[in-house]
Amino acid sequence: MKILLLTLAFAVLCASEISMFPKQFAKFSGNWLLLYIASNNTEKMSENSPLVIYVRSIDFDSDGKNITAKVYNKYNGQCLPVTSTGVRTQGNFFTADYAGVNHFQIVYVTGKAVIVKKTNVDEDGVVSKFIALLGRTNTVSDLVFEEFKKWTRKEGIPEENIVNVFSKDDCPVT
Ligand SMILES: *[C@@H]1O[C@H](CO)[C@@H](O)[C@H](O)[C@H]1NC(C)=O
Numbered sequence: 001m002k003i004l005l006l007t008l009a010f011a012v013l014c015a016s017e018i019s020m021f022p023k024q025f026a027k028f029s030g031n032w033l034l035l036y037i038a039s040n041n042t043e044k045m046s047e048n049s050p051l052v053i054y055v056r057s058i059d060f061d062s063d064g065k066n067i068t069a070k071v072y073n074k075y076n077g078q079c080l081p082v083t084s085t086g087v088r089t090q091g092n093f094f095t096a097d098y099a100g101v102n103h104f105q106i107v108y109v110t111g112k113a114v115i116v117k118k119t120n121v122d123e124d125g126v127v128s129k130f131i132a133l134l135g136r137t138n139t140v141s142d143l144v145f146e147e148f149k150k151w152t153r154k155e156g157i158p159e160e161n162i163v164n165v166f167s168k169d170d171c172p173v174t
């Protein structure tokens with residue numbers, strides 16, 4: 001019983017943390033790096049895939065409605081700067097148009113790491129799902145990495161589909 005109550009309390013705590021997040025978007029603005037990404041569609045995971053983005057910064061506007069990401073894409077191994085904007089539809093749900101339509105949800109947040117769940121529908125209607133781990137720096141704690149793996153398992157994405165994006169990020173530092 002105690003354990004059940006604790007579990008419940010923890011679940012409520014997590015839920016409230018997440019639902020409070022929109023009010024605090026501004027403080028998550030700033031420099032971020034994409035460290036790891038996993039997808040159920042390995043074709044979307046190549047170094048030059050438009051969906052493998054080399055993130056530099058993410059900014060929320062003051063009312064937390066719009067989000068602007070400065071990233072690099074690689075095209076034939078060359079880094080091309082891209083600014084992409086997204087709109088918050090509700091709570092932690094966002095949509096952004098790049099390489100098709102993307103729906104994403106921020107599922108885990110600390111001051112140093114963010115885990116994002118994303119679905120992309122490309123121009124040909126192919127649906128792929130992703131879990132991404134962003135960090136303020138290029139390292140995250142084991143605890144956060146375990147959390148990331150937990151989300152990939154939850155989505156049924158095999159562990160071998162995890163790509164270390166940071167290790168391929170040789171785009172300019174801005
Ligand atoms: C937010 O994005 C929408 C859609 O792109 C745009 O029409 C609106 O002007 C933006 N709002 C702000 C405050 O930038």
Ligand SMILES: *[C@@H]1O[C@H](CO)[C@@H](O)[C@H](O)[C@H]1NC(C)=O
Binds near residue numbers: 041042128
């Ligand atoms: C990936 O997941 C999406 C959404 O569940 C599904 O529609 C798609 O068929 C999956 N792709 C692969 C390659 O398993």
